[in-house]
Amino acid sequence: MTVNEDFKQEQQRLYDTVHYMDQILHSSKRDIETAQENIRSAMTNVEYLDSSDSFLNILMNTRFFELARNQKEGLEAIRQKPYFARIHFQREQENEEFLYIGKTSLFHSETHEPIVVDWRSPVANVYYDGRLGEITYDVRGEEHTGHLFAKRQYKIENAQLLDYRDVDLTTNDELLQEALEGKADVRLTEIVSTIQKEQNEIIRAHLRQPILVQGAAGSGKTTIALHRISYFLYTMGDHFNPEQLMILAPNRLFIDYIADVLPELGVDKICQTTYAQYVLDALNLKLKLQNPNDQLEQLVADQSSIHDDWPIPKMKGSPFYELLMNRYLQHYEAQLATLFDDVFIEKYRIMKGDHLRKLFLVEFQYMPVEKRLERIKKVIQTEVKRKTSAVLTTLNTRYEDAIGRALNGMRDAEKRRHTVTKLIDERDDRIPKIKQEAKSVASSYMKKFQKVKIKQLYRTLLTSRDLLFELAPEWTMEETELFLEAHQKEQWALEDLAALLFLHAKIKGIEDKWKMRVVFIDEVQDYSYFQLAALKTGLETDMFTMVGDLAQGIHSYRSLTEWQPVLELFPRATYATLQKSYRTTIEIMEVANKILMQMDEDLPLVEPVVRHGKKPEFITVENFDDNIIKDVLAKIRENRHQSIALICKTTNEAVQLVGQLESSDIPAQLLDENSAIDQQKLLVIPSHLAKGLEFDAVILTSFDIPYFKNALDRKLLYVALTRAMHELYLIGPSKEAFLMK
Ligand SMILES: Nc1ncnc2c1ncn2[C@@H]1O[C@H](COP(=O)(O)OP(=O)(O)OP(=O)(O)O)[C@@H](O)[C@H]1O
Numbered sequence: 259m260t261v262n263e264d265f266k267q268e269q270q271r272l273y274d275t276v277h278y279m280d281q282i283l284h285s286s287k288r289d290i291e292t293a294q295e296n297i298r299s300a301m302t303n304v305e306y307l308d309s310s311d312s313f314l315n316i317l318m319n320t321r322f323f324e325l326a327r328n329q330k331e332g333l334e335a336i337r338q339k340p341y342f343a344r345i346h347f348q349r350e351q352e353n354e355e356f357l358y359i360g361k362t363s364l365f366h367s368e369t370h371e372p373i374v375v376d377w378r379s380p381v382a383n384v385y386y387d388g389r390l391g392e393i394t395y396d397v398r399g400e401e402h403t404g405h406l407f408a409k410r411q412y413k414i415e416n417a418q419l420l421d422y423r424d425v426d427l428t429t430n431d432e433l434l435q436e437a438l439e440g441k442a443d444v445r446l447t448e449i450v451s452t453i454q455k456e457q458n459e460i461i462r463a464h465l466r467q468p469i470l471v472q473g474a475a476g477s478g479k480t481t482i483a484l485h486r487i488s489y490f491l492y493t494m495g496d497h498f499n500p501e502q503l504m505i506l507a508p509n510r511l512f513i514d515y516i517a518d519v520l521p522e523l524g525v526d527k528i529c530q531t532t533y534a535q536y537v538l539d540a541l542n543l544k545l546k547l548q549n550p551n552d553q554l555e556q557l558v559a560d561q562s563s564i565h566d567d568w569p570i571p572k573m574k575g576s577p578f579y580e581l582l583m584n585r586y587l588q589h590y591e592a593q594l595a596t597l598f599d600d601v602f603i604e605k606y607r608i609m610k611g612d613h614l615r616k617l618f619l620v621e622f623q624y625m626p627v628e629k630r631l632e633r634i635k636k637v638i639q640t641e642v643k644r645k646t647s648a649v650l651t652t653l654n655t656r657y658e659d660a661i662g663r664a665l666n667g668m669r670d671a672e673k674r675r676h677t678v679t680k681l682i683d684e685r686d687d688r689i690p691k692i693k694q695e696a697k698s699v700a701s702s703y704m705k706k707f708q709k710v711k712i713k714q715l716y717r718t719l720l721t722s723r724d725l726l727f728e729l730a731p732e733w734t735m736e737e738t739e740l741f742l743e744a745h746q747k748e749q750w751a752l753e754d755l756a757a758l759l760f761l762h763a764k765i766k767g768i769e770d771k772w773k774m775r776v777v778f779i780d781e782v783q784d785y786s787y788f789q790l791a792a793l794k795t796g797l798e799t800d801m802f803t804m805v806g807d808l809a810q811g812i813h814s815y816r817s818l819t820e821w822q823p824v825l826e827l828f829p830r831a832t833y834a835t836l837q838k839s840y841r842t843t844i845e846i847m848e849v850a851n852k853i854l855m856q857m858d859e860d861l862p863l864v865e866p867v868v869r870h871g872k873k874p875e876f877i878t879v880e881n882f883d884d885n886i887i888k889d890v891l892a893k894i895r896e897n898r899h900q901s902i903a904l905i906c907k908t909t910n911e912a913v914q915l916v917g918q919l920e921s922s923d924i925p926a927q928l929l930d931e932n933s934a935i936d937q938q939k940l941l942v943i944p945s946h947l948a949k950g951l952e953f954d955a956v957i958l959t960s961f962d963i964p965y966f967k968n969a970l971d972r973k974l975l976y977v978a979l980t981r982a983m984h985e986l987y988l989i990g991p992s993k994e995a996f997l998m999k
Pocket residue numbers: 434437438441446447449452453454457473474475476477478479480481482807810840841949950951952980
């Protein structure tokens with residue numbers, strides 16, 4: 259076939275697909291109208307007809323309406339670009355076929371032939387996996403084999419075929435290059451047509467197993483985590499509701515940043531929150547939490563502000579703190595256990611305290627404390643029911659016997675009458691009392707087990723010298739005193755939430771509504787060991803997808819500095835690395851790698867995807883100069899780059915600069931955690947808040963305090979540098995202010 263014929267054929271294929279879609283769209287629209295009309299008329303008849311019939315009618319039509327609307331919306335979303343690739347493929351013992359891969363599948367309603375295959379389907383894996391020739395792929399755990407002859411990528415816009423090309427292993431992925439060059443959105447986008455082999459492996463890695471990804475800045479960690487959620491729901495949707503999935507992001511700004519891509523990937527119904535918010539919601543807690551960034555800010559401004567010898571935030575995230583909480587829990591349980599004494603009704607012992615204690619400490623130990631107590635109450639109730647009837651039967655018989663003996667054995671009529679009356683009175687008094695007591699004995703027995711307030715329980719530990727001596731004998735006297743001193747005032751920090759979550763889970767249990775079954779964590783390097791451990795304990799699942807980068811660990815004064823503890827916490831976890839950066843040009847990455855090389859962590863340099871751009875520009879100037887900024891902005895805009903961030907080391911500098919920019923008539927927006935991004939303005943961001951975000955162009959300034967040669971500043975600087983997609987400007991008094999020569 260000539261190239262021309264081939265092109266024509268592809269055009270025809272696209273035309274047919276779009277035409278078929280239009281037909282379905284048309285009938286969906288009709289279905290929607292019919293359903294709406296049916297609902298309307300059922301509504302008007304609701305009073306006259308048998309109401310249950312009308313309601314049923316409305317219900318049915320509403321379902322029908324939703325189905326038709328979903329189908330319509332789904333089709334409209336992909337009509338402009340129904341597919342992006344094709345594989346020429348032969349399954350074992352079947353005919354060769356051409357499969358077109360798109361964002362969602364489309365089947366012919368009569369022939370049931372696939373017109374478009376979903377990118378998440380098992381066979382689509384063949385496309386992403388890269389190899390041509392004999393291949394294997396997995397369908398629900400079963401291995402299938404086949405032969406891949408060719409892969410083809412399409413450029414389609416507005417339902418028109420612009421171009422296509424066949425890819426093999428030697429050609430560069432031009433589609434990827436174009437996607438990266440052309441990206442000009444401040445928000446994250448879906449990348450289904452250009453997912454790379456190593457990324458695909460992470461997206462599709464064992465869904466029921468945990469995975470930990472160390473990925474370089476810009477390697478697609480966030481993007482991949484979101485695509486994995488989409489893949490998860492597609493593959494496991496029968497077993498999991500989206501509401502049972504949770505993505506934990508570093509802050510609200512970040513949630514806003516990923517918001518657009520979630521509906522595109524069909525995963526907008528999952529719970530999107532931060533660790534702190536999740537804990538507060540799940541525990542129904544009201545706490546005024548110190549802003550975790552305040553501590554970081556303080557550190558950035560003054561490195562000596564944190565206690566170096568024994569940093570409490572770090573300790574509160576350590577395995578030792580988990581051990582301490584476990585010891586405290588045991589201590590609390592032991593205290594409760596002493597309250598179990600024998601259960602009596604009147605003078606009859608119904609249950610032994612020892613037995614109940616054993617139930618509490620051993621047999622029911624797998625349950626949260628308060629659930630155990632509820633179960634024990636039920637056990638008592640059942641036992642009371644069973645034994646009371648025996649007690650009553652015995653008592654009744656005894657009274658009968660005694661009365662019988664009195665009637666038959668006593669000669670003196672007066673005495674006899676007196677004794678019998680006494681016995682009858684006694685019986686008539688005792689038996690109802692026993693019955694009454696039987697009803698309430700379990701409740702009154704359990705009254706001594708007061709429900710505890712977790713916040714208070716935890717606070718008791720933080721402030722009790724005796725308890726700390728007993729439960730943390732490893733600490734020196736000075737350390738204990740330091741700890742007590744730090745907790746004199748009631749203040750709550752992020753580090754405390756893990757302990758609260760842990761104690762709550764072990765004592766009260768997590769409510770079903772908040773018991774997420776699958777968790778996705780971005781920026782996991784900012785978590786502590788104990789934060790993760792508490793979450794895993796509380797949710798009773800290890801189905802965690804965790805992505806992060808130690809080189810960006812700017813919270814390492816309280817968080818992880820290596821992955822080993824995480825791998826020990828999740829022994830089933832797969833560990834994967836991503837080394838390529840898709841965000842940044844070679845020229846920008848060269849500068850960022852210079853900082854990476856200075857870090858203590860032994861991390862490999864980041865490999866940029868082959869994409870050249872403008873060389874980063876250093877502009878030496880002592881103080882803020884609005885003309886320089888105006889020049890730089892003009893240059894950036896000339897290159898048609900839209901989203902521009904000015905990243906400062908500290909919040910202080912950011913606040914000052916926004917003021918200066920505005921008085922120089924440069925529209926600027928100071929980004930804080932709760933801002934909505936305004937793309938039209940120059941976004942001014944303190945370095946720690948820029949993490950996770952990206953911009954066409956980044957201007958780094960260093961007018962306030964320079965970046966110093968220490969671990970924290972290197973990381974902040976590295977984060978700031980790697981936010982740029984296309985252009986980078988460094989403006990300050992010297993190159994040294996950016997740790998460069
Ligand atoms: N396969 C791909 N095809 C096209 N674009 C991609 C691909 N992988 C990543 N990208 C793009 O690269 C950029 C970086 O991705 P993302 O923000 O997910 O990386 P990250 O590893 O989370 O970065 P960081 O750790 O620096 O926050 C995004 O613009 C994303 O769309």
